[in-house]
Amino acid sequence: MSSLIIEEYATEGGNRIGHIRLNAERSLNALTLTMIEQMLPILTAWQRDPQLVAVLLDGAGDRAFCAGGDVVSLYHAMVNAGPTDERGLTPIPELAVRFFEQEYRLDYLLHTFGKPVLCWGGGIVMGGGMGLLMASSHRIVTETSRLAMPEAAIGLYPDVGGSWFLNRLPPGLGEFIALTGCAINARDADWLGWGNRMIATDKREQLLPALLAITDWCQPEVAVNGVLRQFEAASVAAFADLPAPLQSHQSQIRRLLDKDQLQDQVAALVGAESDDPWYHKVQQNLAAGSPLAMAVIAKQLRRCRHCSLAEVFQKELALSVQLCRCREFAEGVRARLIDKDQLPDWTFSSLAQVDDSLLNALFESPWAMSPLMDL
DSSP: OOSEEEEEEEOTTSOEEEEEEEOOGGGTTOBOHHHHHHHHHHHHHHHHOTTEEEEEEEESSSSEEEOOBOHHHHHHHHHTSOOOOTTSOOOOOHHHHHHHHHHHHHHHHHHTOOSOEEEEEOBEEETHHHHHHHHSSEEEEOTTOEEEOOGGGGTOOOOTTHHHHGGGSSTTHHHHHHHHOOOBOHHHHHHHTSOSEEOOGGGHHHHHHHHHTOOOOSSHHHHHHHHHHHHHHTTGGGGTTOOOHHHHTHHHHHHHTOOSSHHHHHHHHHHOOOOOHHHHHHHHHHHHSOHHHHHHHHHHHHHTTTOOHHHHHHHHHHHHHHHTTSHHHHHHHIIIIISOOSOOOOSOSSGGGOOHHHHHHHTSOSSSSOTTTTO
């Protein structure tokens, strides 16, 4: 069975709509290199085709749009990369360069597609799935949506453009989301602007037929918005009782993060008193996260604050590949996804112990010129 279903449909007006479904339900539609490399040429052709007016992107099943990238394959490449140098870095795993370069090319293509890209972000949307959702022009969230960037739990950082879209949130929220990997529901996603249409799950099967019934595609954005606006208006009841925990905690988050040192910020977040189960989960995530990853997250967000989207992906590629040379990422994947003992042996037991020389080495580009220089 193919891990991607790619189809084109004729509209009533004689145009075509492209549909890509991530079809790996058992792995919660996790993105593999094969899936990415299949999507890239298809989407490039659709972008150039004047008769192809819109793209619908979704995932098989109801549990997840996409729960992230295929980090298990990356793990095996990392642990077999070879001996470490004096800084503790292995040779560059070839798969890491290929995977991240192609993934970021895909994300960048979607960001700059120029035609409506509708992403049905129901269920779990994490990591690589967030990269696809945030790159889409029409980001649909449902009452089941659970968005997150939980990379600190595996010794990584929010990549796939996270260094760009996290920096465009109200003060403190980007850092908070990145450090804690907190779950974001549809109401909070709508408030952040990460979702721009809230549509009930039971409308999903009606969406494509409604798009195909459109006869006038002279203005594709107008055509798509007309359908989505109707669906959203008919979905209000599904979201009536949904809380907005991130929004309700915003002022507290901003106050707690008003510190000059990262370790003081994390200590304030962990030590804050709250009777909200959502915030208790946030504190558990922070306590279990990689101190090195947290230091990487803070530095990466600072250095990308004023970067263009292309510059962000170039910097992310270098950093992601360097992290694949460091034991931290492999150890996080081992503990969370391979052995599943949930007991990662982090390189540093606290932020105070993080070695600046290693941290700085991770931010050195492994190339004189980025493979993504052509973006």
